[in-house]
Amino acid sequence: xxxxxxxxxxxxxxxxxxxxxxxxxxxxxxxxxxxxxxxxxxxxxxxxxxxxxxxxxxxxxxxxxxxxxxxxxxxxxxxxxxxxxxxxxxxxxxxxxxxxxxxxxxxxxxxxxxxxxxxxxxxxxxxxxxxxxxxxxxxxxxxxxxxxxxxxxxxxxxxxxxxxxxxxxxxxxxxxxxxxxxxxx
Amino acid sequence: xxxxxxxxxxxxxxxxxxxxxxxxxxxxxxxxxxxxxxxxxxxxxxxxxxxxxxxxxxxxxxxxxxxxxxxxxxxxx
Numbered sequence: 001x002x003x004x005x006x007x008x009x010x011x012x013x014x015x016x017x018x019x020x021x022x023x024x025x026x027x028x029x030x031x032x033x034x035x036x037x038x039x040x041x042x043x044x045x046x047x048x049x050x051x052x053x054x055x056x057x058x059x060x061x062x063x064x065x066x067x068x069x070x071x072x073x074x075x076x077x078x079x080x081x082x083x084x085x086x087x088x089x090x091x092x093x094x095x096x097x098x099x100x101x102x103x104x105x106x107x108x109x110x111x112x113x114x115x116x117x118x119x120x121x122x123x124x125x126x127x128x129x130x131x132x133x134x135x136x137x138x139x140x141x142x143x144x145x146x147x148x149x150x151x152x153x154x155x156x157x158x159x160x161x162x163x164x165x166x167x168x169x170x171x172x173x174x175x176x177x178x179x180x181x182x183x184x185x
Numbered sequence: 186x187x188x189x190x191x192x193x194x195x196x197x198x199x200x201x202x203x204x205x206x207x208x209x210x211x212x213x214x215x216x217x218x219x220x221x222x223x224x225x226x227x228x229x230x231x232x233x234x235x236x237x238x239x240x241x242x243x244x245x246x247x248x249x250x251x252x253x254x255x256x257x258x259x260x261x262x
Contacts, residue, residue, distance in 0.1 A: 002230075013230060050191060052198070052260055059203055059256025063210060066249035070217050073242050077221055080238075081228050096228075099220055 002085055002092060012157050014084040016147040017129035021079045025072055032068050035061040074099060084145050086157055088165070091134065093143055107136045107143060109162050110169070117151040134158070203257050210253070214246060 004010070039057060042048045081096040092106040112134055119130035130151040134143040148154050221242070229235035 047191065050195060052195060055256045055259035055261075056195070056198065057256070058252050058259065059206075062249045062252030062254075062256060063206065065252070066210060066214065066246060069242070069245045069249060070214065073221060073238075074217070076238065077224055080234075081224060083230065085230075094228075099224065102228075 002087075002094075004087065005089060008087050008089045010085060010087050011161055012086040012154070014086065014145060014148050014154055016079065016082065017127060017149045019123065019127050019129060020147050021076065024075050024079070028068050028072050028075070032065065035064055084143075084148070086154075086161065088161060091143060091158070093145075105143075107134065109158070109165050111136045112158065112162055113137050115155045115158050117155050119151065132158075198260075200257060200260055203260060207253055207257060211250075218242075218246075 002010075035057070038060075039048075042050075042053070047053070078096050078098060081094065081102070083094050085092040085094065088109075090106045090108050091112075092104065095103045095105075097103070114135040116133045116135075117130055118133065119125055119128075124130050124147075129147050129149050132145040132148055132151045132154050134145070136142060145151070145154065222239070225235045225239060
């Protein structure tokens, strides 16, 4: 879990678009139909009368579905735990590569210099997902939020938080050189 | 030709062989479930969503195990 700093609140949690999960698991859905295909083939070749056909079909189907079920949940876990958390102070990039590989990086909102949105392709346009590229001034480098749903909304959230924080800093007597405070977006 | 070969193959399948496969799959399921539950409880940000998916996972697995058990129980060597 993420440990928040004093006064920090989570503004948004952003995951990849559902289409990414769908594309990754489409093969599994097709594989799940295999037992039905096998039964149809056995029926066509009149092999369904073989001894123990029904018990073996039940056992084999159960085994097959269970293997696919387990793989599906491994893929889902990888998808679900791969998340960008936008807080009132930071953007935290949590990347779950597989079950045993996980990395976390973050950049402070005030370090963000530019946010750009890329939407490429037919599906991305119609399903409204794309990449949000965040350029930072610090050593944390650039962040790319890949295949996020409604990337323009995510960009707006980041800008709004940056603006809010710049306003708070100004009220607190600090001068912050933010692209927004200088009118550059 | 094909049915004869299949009959030969079917003769190799015994209740003990099915039981061994069942035990192996149960062990794999237990190991993967342990890892998944660890991740969900440690890194899952939305307890409601995680709770629903956990229930779905175990219900689905339960159905698969029921199918396998039915297969073993109905099997006549």
